[in-house]
Amino acid sequence: MIRSTQNKNVKEWKKLHSKKGRNQSNSFLIEGYHLIEEAYSTEQNIKELILQEGIENPGWLQDDFVSYVSESVFNEITQTDTPQGIAAVVAKQSIATKDKNYVLLLDAIQDPGNLGTMIRTADAAGFSKIILGEGTVDLYNDKVIRATQGSIFHIAIEQGSLTSVIPSLKEQGFSIWGTTLKRAQNYANLSAEGKIALLLGNEGRGVSQKLLELADQLVKIPIYGRAESLNVGIAAGILMYHLRK
Numbered sequence: 001m002i003r004s005t006q007n008k009n010v011k012e013w014k015k016l017h018s019k020k021g022r023n024q025s026n027s028f029l030i031e032g033y034h035l036i037e038e039a040y041s042t043e044q045n046i047k048e049l050i051l052q053e054g055i056e057n058p059g060w061l062q063d064d065f066v067s068y069v070s071e072s073v074f075n076e077i078t079q080t081d082t083p084q085g086i087a088a089v090v091a092k093q094s095i096a097t098k099d100k101n102y103v104l105l106l107d108a109i110q111d112p113g114n115l116g117t118m119i120r121t122a123d124a125a126g127f128s129k130i131i132l133g134e135g136t137v138d139l140y141n142d143k144v145i146r147a148t149q150g151s152i153f154h155i156a157i158e159q160g161s162l163t164s165v166i167p168s169l170k171e172q173g174f175s176i177w178g179t180t181l182k183r184a185q186n187y188a189n190l191s192a193e194g195k196i197a198l199l200l201g202n203e204g205r206g207v208s209q210k211l212l213e214l215a216d217q218l219v220k221i222p223i224y225g226r227a228e229s230l231n232v233g234i235a236a237g238i239l240m241y242h243l244r245k
Contacts, residue, residue, distance in 0.1 A: 001053060003070045010069070013050065013077050016089065019138045028140040031080055031087045033058075038150030045091035050077065052085035079142040092140070097156040102127040102243060103169065103197040105162055105176075107207050108135030109232065114203065115139075116147020117233035123151035125240040130155060133162040133211075135202070162199070166214045169197050177243075178207055178215030179235065187219045192243040200236050 002009060015021030016029040027047060030036060039046055040060055049066045051057060052074040057066060069077070074085060104122045109115045115137050122130055137144060139159070145152055166176055174195040199215060201207030212218065221235055230238075 001068045001070065002073055005073055005076045007073070009067060010073055010076060013087075013089065017079060017142070019140070022092075022138070022140050027089050027091045028145070029077075029079075029087060029142065030090055030145055031078060031142075032084045032146075033086060035145065035150055036086060036088050038153050039088065039090050042153040044153055045093055046088050047091055048089040050074070050087040050089070052083075055085035058086075080146070094158075095154070095156045097129050099126065099128045101195045102240075103174065103195075104130045104236070104240070105133065105165065105197050105199040106130065106136055106201075107133045107162055107199065107211055108202040109200070110135070110137055111203055112137050112141045112143035113147050114231070114233040115141075116144045116149075118200075118236045119144075119148045119155065119157065120151040121233070121237045121240060123148075123155045125237075125244050127240060128156065130157045131162065131165055132157065132159045133165075162211055163214070166197070166199075166211065169195075170216075175217060176215045177217045177219050177239070178212045179220065179239070180206055180212055180218050181220050181229075182218075184218035184220035186222055187239055187242055188222075190217065190219060192245070196243055198236070198239055198243065200232055200239075203232055 013029065022028045030039060046061065049061045051066060051068050053068060053070055074083065077087060104127050119130060132139060139157060174197045176197050176199060178199045199207055199211060221230055221238055
């Protein structure tokens with residue numbers, strides 16, 4: 001039982017709160033039964049399970065991989081408001097791409113909740129891959145992971161320069177749909193055929209102009225009320241499901 005917050009293991013776990021720490025260890029921290037069960041069922045490399053005293057071991061990890069900690073220590077590790085007393089250290093690993101017809105491209109998405117929601121929705125809509133462009137929030141941010149509800153373990157997610165990725169996708173036969181309010185067509189008037197990569201942008205400025213210039217089709221979601229714009233996560237869901245009709 002680890003009872004001191006100065007324990008070396010506790011210090012290592014806390015390093016996973018930062019992007020730098022996650023990159024150095026090539027691992028990240030997840031919390032709660034649902035996420036941990038998803039990691040286990042999808043055969044992720046769970047390096048260590050952390051249990052608060054009084055919390056029962058789920059039973060699928062041998063005791064060699066379990067660290068028991070006091071409530072005060074777990075509170076030092078947790079990043080949730082209502083912790084369940086169970087956490088795990090998971091190794092970063094790539095997910096294989098299956099169906100290769102639908103790709104989501106994200107340009108500088110900064111809100112972790114939005115990114116997590118889009119990952120979850122892309123998983124539900126049957127997209128094959130997500131590519132995170134420069135300036136996008138860290139995939140392994142704890143708020144991103146929680147918002148995915150486990151979809152981070154189901155869908156291929158890569159990072160890259162979209163100015164290089166988009167020409168490559170075009171060579172593979174993809175049509176690029178860029179979202180913008182200017183000189184764009186109503187998405188509902190367009191039919192989706194063949195391979196399509198959907199490009200969405202930053203919450204404040206949208207997709208950068210240099211990327212829009214690479215798009216084959218500019219699309220918009222009409223605003224019928226007085227709202228200035230739609231949340232990017234909501235817009236992504238509408239368009240992804242339109243493409244999959």
